[in-house]
Amino acid sequence: MKKGYITEIFSSFQGEGPYAGRRQLFIRFAGCPLSCFYCDTSYARDPRPNLCNVLLPGKKTRFKRNPLSTSEVMDYLTELLTPDVHCICYTGGEPLSSVAFVKEIAAEAKMMQFKNFIETSGNSAREFASLADLFDFASIDIKLRNHGAVEEKDYDDLYSNELECIRIAVGREIETIVKVIVVKNTPVGEIEGICKDLAGLDVLFVLQPVTAPAQPGTKELFELSEVAGLYLHHVMVIPQVHNLWGIH
């Protein structure tokens, strides 16, 4: 049985993308090799946190010592389960940094009839390929050059991995969401280039205006959405909603 480092386990409403508002059980895996300037979960970038917070609705947060075993994680998920749960969301941090642990949990979850949803930066196509078959939904980011996710010299490699993860997900008939965070003055040509690279792939393409700082204006969002629509069938602009609701 595997053990791994988790920042938090909790039940909430999905706050991003086309499944916003669906109740999900979130496992936030610890550690992320990227450094996006807008990161709102920087506390989850520590790969070895001492404690995992288990947030049970209406009860006090429980602090559990890391690393946790797969069976402990399954026990918490069972405790959090409510009739409205849509799926388990594997998020981070970066779940691909804990691939063996994620696979073991996702396989157990499948056996328990849960649906699995992974949120990833797509930084490793090799790791993604090794676990993709366990997932029903994949939300894969494409980072822009001005996000600061990696050094400029490493950007092309990151972008190739993200594209490859998307191709793998579509090829394995996983419902695939591609998410791009957009800030003020996002180059239209960069979004167009990405959409050209995605043309012909059956993806839900989400432009997500950054929550803060440097939010783009409505006019910019219309322009970016229109250019994406030249190449892709399913284009949407969806802000993060959990911040509006003031929930975790």
Ligand code: SF4
């Ligand atoms: S990939 Fe996600 S967790 Fe990692 S730095 Fe970027 S926003 Fe933060």
